Amino acid sequence: MRLAYTAMGQYPALAVRGWQDPCGDRVGFARRLEVAMIEDEPGSAHPDSANPSPEPLEDAMNRHHRTVGLWIPLLILAGVADVLAAESSGSSAERDIEAALQRYTAAVKSGPVDAIVACYTEDADLLQPGMAPLHGRKAIRDFLAPLATQFAVESAEMASDSLQVFGDFAFQWGAYRQTAGPVGGKPGRYEGRFAAEWHREADGAWRMRRLMVQPVQSQAQ
Numbered sequence: 001m002r003l004a005y006t007a008m009g010q011y012p013a014l015a016v017r018g019w020q021d022p023c024g025d026r027v028g029f030a031r032r033l034e035v036a037m038i039e040d041e042p043g044s045a046h047p048d049s050a051n052p053s054p055e056p057l058e059d060a061m062n063r064h065h066r067t068v069g070l071w072i073p074l075l076i077l078a079g080v081a082d083v084l085a086a087e088s089s090g091s092s093a094e095r096d097i098e099a100a101l102q103r104y105t106a107a108v109k110s111g112p113v114d115a116i117v118a119c120y121t122e123d124a125d126l127l128q129p130g131m132a133p134l135h136g137r138k139a140i141r142d143f144l145a146p147l148a149t150q151f152a153v154e155s156a157e158m159a160s161d162s163l164q165v166f167g168d169f170a171f172q173w174g175a176y177r178q179t180a181g182p183v184g185g186k187p188g189r190y191e192g193r194f195a196a197e198w199h200r201e202a203d204g205a206w207r208m209r210r211l212m213v214q215p216v217q218s219q220a221q
Helices: 029-037 057-110 113-117 137-150
Strands: 002-005 012-015 120-127 151-166 169-182 188-200 206-220
Touching: 057 113, 057 151, 057 169, 057 188, 057 206, 113 137, 120 137, 137 151, 169 206
Parallel strands: 120 206
Antiparallel strands: 002 012, 151 169, 169 188, 188 206
């Protein structure tokens, strides 16, 4: 039994003396494929080799299997490391977005308006029922500025129910509660749902690219 090369000199073939399978072939396709996998290993027969005597097939196959056995654990470890790195990156992004949400909530309660607006991207959209979408920081600021002088926010809470991060973008759903009312007047309690699209910008900060709020109930205190 010996290892020989085809006329093209690229793929080896297995020459077997005195043996044929029931189909009349000297060797099956799977056997040829295994031999092809070891053609470039040290010690394999090759037309350009200084030593024309081919390495015994069984020795070459055993060496090949040992080499593959060494690589498999390394590949598994590399895959595990990639998964752990991705999970760590995702957890870090989630913490940063949660911190950004709480900064926004604090700005809604205490102001100033510019602190609220700074939580949005330049091209952000603010969507609320019963009014046209507000597009861009200027439109959002122009809407909030007069409200800040007319209304007082006693408390504000925003809690996330779900957060999905996709690289530099993230989508969040949750609930909000506010206690607010006219300056000097009786406050009311406002609750609802919100959906936010976040974008991590060039400075590394997460800002809202789109915020949609949907009140579910309000009650005067």
